[in-house]
Amino acid sequence: MTHTVAKQIRRIILRQSRRANVGHIGSALSVADILAVLYHDILRIPSPRDPERDRFVLSKGHSALALYAVLSLKGWLDERELSTFCGEGSRLSVHPEYGVPGVELATGSLGQGLSFGAGAALAARMQNSNRRVFVLLSDAECDEGSVWEAALFAAHHRLSNLVAVVDRNGQQALGRTEEVLALEPLAAKWQSFGWHAQEVDGHDLEALRRSLQPAPQANGQPQVIIARTTLGKGVSYMQSQIKWHYWPMSEAEYNQAIAEVEAAP
Amino acid sequence: MRAAFMQTLTELASQDPRILLLTGDLGYMAVEPFAEKHPSRFINVGVAEQNMIGVATGLAEAGFIPFVYSIVPFAVLRPYEFIRNGPIQHRWPVRIVGVGGGFEYGTNGLSHYGLEDIAVMRAQPSIHVIAPADAQQTRTALLRAWNLPGPVYLRIGKDDRQVVPGLSGEFELGRLQTLSEGSEALIIAMGSVAMEAAAATVALRERNVSCGLAILAHVNPAPVDHLANLLEKVPLVITVEAHYCAGGAGSLVAEVIAERGLRCRLVRCGVRTLPEAVSGSARFHHQKHGLTAEQLVGTVLQSLGRTS
Numbered sequence: 001m002t003h004t005v006a007k008q009i010r011r012i013i014l015r016q017s018r019r020a021n022v023g024h025i026g027s028a029l030s031v032a033d034i035l036a037v038l039y040h041d042i043l044r045i046p047s048p049r050d051p052e053r054d055r056f057v058l059s060k061g062h063s064a065l066a067l068y069a070v071l072s073l074k075g076w077l078d079e080r081e082l083s084t085f086c087g088e089g090s091r092l093s094v095h096p097e098y099g100v101p102g103v104e105l106a107t108g109s110l111g112q113g114l115s116f117g118a119g120a121a122l123a124a125r126m127q128n129s130n131r132r133v134f135v136l137l138s139d140a141e142c143d144e145g146s147v148w149e150a151a152l153f154a155a156h157h158r159l160s161n162l163v164a165v166v167d168r169n170g171q172q173a174l175g176r177t178e179e180v181l182a183l184e185p186l187a188a189k190w191q192s193f194g195w196h197a198q199e200v201d202g203h204d205l206e207a208l209r210r211s212l213q214p215a216p217q218a219n220g221q222p223q224v225i226i227a228r229t230t231l232g233k234g235v236s237y238m239q240s241q242i243k244w245h246y247w248p249m250s251e252a253e254y255n256q257a258i259a260e261v262e263a264a265p
Numbered sequence: 266m267r268a269a270f271m272q273t274l275t276e277l278a279s280q281d282p283r284i285l286l287l288t289g290d291l292g293y294m295a296v297e298p299f300a301e302k303h304p305s306r307f308i309n310v311g312v313a314e315q316n317m318i319g320v321a322t323g324l325a326e327a328g329f330i331p332f333v334y335s336i337v338p339f340a341v342l343r344p345y346e347f348i349r350n351g352p353i354q355h356r357w358p359v360r361i362v363g364v365g366g367g368f369e370y371g372t373n374g375l376s377h378y379g380l381e382d383i384a385v386m387r388a389q390p391s392i393h394v395i396a397p398a399d400a401q402q403t404r405t406a407l408l409r410a411w412n413l414p415g416p417v418y419l420r421i422g423k424d425d426r427q428v429v430p431g432l433s434g435e436f437e438l439g440r441l442q443t444l445s446e447g448s449e450a451l452i453i454a455m456g457s458v459a460m461e462a463a464a465a466t467v468a469l470r471e472r473n474v475s476c477g478l479a480i481l482a483h484v485n486p487a488p489v490d491h492l493a494n495l496l497e498k499v500p501l502v503i504t505v506e507a508h509y510c511a512g513g514a515g516s517l518v519a520e521v522i523a524e525r526g527l528r529c530r531l532v533r534c535g536v537r538t539l540p541e542a543v544s545g546s547a548r549f550h551h552q553k554h555g556l557t558a559e560q561l562v563g564t565v566l567q568s569l570g571r572t573s
Contacts, residue, residue: 051327051328098354098355104326105322105326105351105355106350106354106355107350108350109346109350111315112315112319112346112347112350112351114319115315115316115318115319115320115322115323115347116319116320116322116323116326116351117323118316118319118320118323119319119320119321119322119323119324119325119326119327119331120323120324120326120327121323122320122323122324123323123324123326123327123328123329124327126305126329127327127328133323145315146315146316146319146347149311149313149315149316150316150319150320152311152313152316153310153311153313153316153320156311
């Protein structure tokens with residue numbers, strides 16, 4: 001069940017970020033449901049090395065822990081290795097690095113994933129493959145000009161096998177996105193760039209699943225899903241609190257957080 | 266070198282379907298042979314160099330060998346972080362082709378000069394950096410390098426008529442090309458300014474100065490052993506490059522001399538100051554920075570303590 005996967009992802013995020021005493025917890029929780037739907041229901045990845053696999057790029061690399069969680073649930077990452085997260089010599093850094101099974105692209109510098117995704121989607125078409133390419137961006141990542149270079153390119157080349165998902169939690173490192181550098185109307189911006197844009201509740205698993213299917217009405221356009229999310233979703237005291245972009249949890253905070261996640265349906 | 270590069274790439278692409286050519290909307294009267302022969306494998310991505318590298322990275326991961334083409338600073342400096350985090354970190358075979366190193370776009374201004382590309386590219390441990398000296402060497406270098414594992418940066422000049430006497434299109438990975446030897450001094454030249462160095466070498470011989478000439482085209486990974494081997498035979502080496510002194514060929518030679526504890530004295534001829542904001546040909550700018558054959562002759566004579 002997808003919602004079980006989402007719950008497992010949240011559990012791993014909390015456990016590992018507590019164990020390693022690191023932050024970016026809110027950003028990871030924000031995308032837990034998106035990753036659950038993608039990896040449980042959408043992506044066709046028989047193995048991380050299958051050349052015909054769908055590609056998933058975590059362009060917002062600071063949510064890497066959520067990705068490691070889902071990769072371990074898929075069995076591609078040893079569960080014991082998860083507990084090396086942020087340790088000396090661990091392959092699992094705060095941002096995904098080269099060489100981790102299931103990580104398509106090392107990220108961490110925002111604004112680089114969508115161009116790679118456009119290249120991957122173009123490659124699939126040139127190779128007559130029906131594989132799809134998914135890129136998960138943060139909303140503030142759309143501050144980067146390179147995102148819009150890639151957006152122009154993907155629309156011009158009618159890369160209908162490319163799907164961008166924007167984690168629209170409205171928070172960036174130092175403030176609310178609309179106060180730092182206003183993005184709205186965000187869906188309209190993507191539409192004006194030639195994309196088929198949908199806005200969905202980024203924690204509604206069924207809505208996410210529907211939106212991530214190929215959209216026949218898109219008529220050759222690349223698709224963008226603006227997923228309205230909540231930073232720190234699932235932990236009451238973290239939700240929409242900027243502190244939880246960077247801050248690690250105390251033991252007491254961890255106990256409350258894990259209790260809330262376990263108690264959720 | 267542009268025409269030689271494009272002709273050779275077009276031939277290679279006929280043999281290997283993995284080869285693609287991407288341009289950032291540059292290469293008028295240069296890219297046409299490839300575009301006409303292989304239209305489905307030629308993509309003008311528009312004026313968007315970061316995206317060009319990102320797209321090439323995605324194509325390379327999927328098994329293609331994409332060549333991206335632009336003028337040096339637009340090919341290297343604008344998308345530098347994309348190059349570092351993409352093809353370099355992932356060891357994917359993206360080929361970055363920068364045209365017009367040094368002052369070749371002399372009348373276009375500093376925005377178009379390639380004066381620090383070698384420095385920033387050779388700072389990266391796992392990218393091949395190749396700067397041929399003439400058109401024939403460009404062809405050989407491309408034939409040797411197109412299918413190397415991992416990324417490659419190829420810095421080529423504009424002029425296809427240029428021939429460095431005696432080079433005869435030689436190129437070998439990990440080595441310099443020694444065109445002549447001398448007991449008093451050795452000139453090591455990088456890129457198309459090697460023409461000036463070659464003329465200077467001839468003029469020095471006419472003045473009975475025993476000065477050799479070597480071409481440094483494969484810059485990274487540095488041909489350290491071969492360089493050390495050449496340097497230990499001469500008391501004086503003069504590096505010649507249309508590039509800032511910091512980080513270029515002269516810096517590389519200095520590193521080898523220092524780390525190998527060689528007795529060879531080094532004089533670096535390169536660009537040491539911000540170029541004046543004035544228009545002029547490559548030769549005009551070479552003259553401003555002491556890189557013409559006559560100036561190089563003077564520098565060598567002075568370094569040897571001889572009067573000119």
